[in-house]
Amino acid sequence: MSLEGRFALVTGGGRGIGRAIAERLARDGARVAVAGRTRAEIEETAAAVGGVAVELDVGDRAAVAAAAERIGPVDVLVNNAGTAESAPFDRTTDAMWDRMLAVNATGAFALCRALIPPMIARGFGRVVNVASSAGLVGCAYSTAYCASKHAMVGMTRAIAAEIARTAVTINCVCPGWVNTKMADDAIARIAEKTGRGEDAARRSLEAMSPQGRMVEPEEVALVVSMLCSDEARGIHGQAISVDGGQVMR
Template sequence: MNDLSGKRALVTGGGTGVGAVIAQVLAQNGAQVWIAGRRPAPLEVIAAQTPNIEACVGDVTDPQDCEALIKVADDPDIVIANAGASISKPFDKMTPDDVQAMLSINLFGVFNIYAAALGAMKSRGTGRLISVASTAGLKGYPYVSAYCAAKHAVIGLTRSLALELARTDITVNAVCPGFTETPMLRASVENIMAKTGRSQSEAEKALSAPNPQGRFVQPQEVADTVLWLAGSGASAITGQSISISGGETM
């Protein structure tokens, strides 16, 4: 699809789920890819499976770690801010610490890695900044108010930074998957089963119901969109929040 030969890419949260598939797709299309996360074991598994992928440990909630990751990845041309997490609670059970946790990983994790990468990109005059947000950045969902707030903030950051960089060849975009077949989704299914007594199929049906196609998004579909945004053919695409949701958000 896109020849990324000679390009360097960093994928945060690259050891599992969507991040791992994004890293593999970028590497398969010629990029030298570094995957980052807090736990070395899953990173090393992915790195061992695919040529052109290297593992590096770091916490995106720590600005100094982000600066170190950017250096390890040799000032990457492409940064995929994928690391994220979700807490599911009714609003009246949510604590300030819960809200701070969601902002730390889902918003500041994007801000920190972008801030660390942007200086070198500006010097070159080119780059691709892509966050994996969520349809939760485009609409509300019950019981994940802090997560939705953080993802909405990522969309705002995307739009504003894209305008600041519009006179360069540095683009800033977000991809916004609906419920996607990942370990995080499996955890959500199990949570519904435990709290409601529903069967697995009933829990899965409840989560897939908002998707007009009646299914879960596949990680490959997200990765293919990221691959397109990372290439030269998407140089006029910036400030966008691309919904990958079977029509759930438009």
């Protein structure tokens, strides 16, 4: 699965799944632009993979448009940047709803709109959108998050239908609970709201997978890198679960 000579842009690449993806793509030969909001994190990751750091808030449409123009043509786009918050649906504020959609769906759409047409013109492109198992099923207390990840999956399928006759593919990867800071934050919230200890809260999330564990970021990165390869050209418009069998369709 060599990516030699390919230039990849990974959003949310400073930590967690994004960093693992940047590291995997670089190991497989790609030159990687690591994008994110936290300069120290993206610069550290970029230095580790021999890439470049791009300060970017994907929730800012103007910033996304400017970054796409500044970065120039890319061969591989990985829309990984995301945010997660939880609340009962009747306590989900307009601000939370707008924030979830802006970061988790609209930013990815804006980058697809800017970067896929040049890929088509050059005769090669790979787009991988990192969604979530929450983009495939409903989850209580996560209305805004589920809506944003369902939007990403739907957007991916719609774009795939339009560009199927080109040399560009677009797919989603849908992780379940992944052993990252985002999971740690969720565990802390669960422990606080339920009065259970963090160990018990972690076990409750692990129990959602038939494998009884969280997925590691490197496992998600492997699937992303595979989808970016030349050999994966037959995989198009798919939403691939990486969740230990939590969602089976």
